[in-house]
Amino acid sequence: MILPINEMIASSSFKSKICKKNLIQLLAYLIENCEVIENNKTLEEFRTCLFQILESMAKNSKILMSNSKDIMELLLPVIVKKIESKSADVRF
16 A cells, blocks of 8 residues: 555656645554564565655655645654654654
8 A cells, every 4th residue: 555655656747646635644644553563574664665755745845835734733743753752663
């Protein structure tokens, strides 16, 4: 599921069409609920893919401007919670 989203975000023709509130909600949910499990390569790859999606979104000012309210209300609080975590395994 996440790999096709990553490919669509990388595509200039799909990027503006897919980056909407529903995707931002999904990304926030996935980031909030993906915990690190030691020696789990699949989960590590999943988290890496999540970061690639976030990075692609962050590099596109048009996406950031058109979705700024949803990003600030839904996505940023989840990312901040992970940064503030006391567990080094959970921090992004």
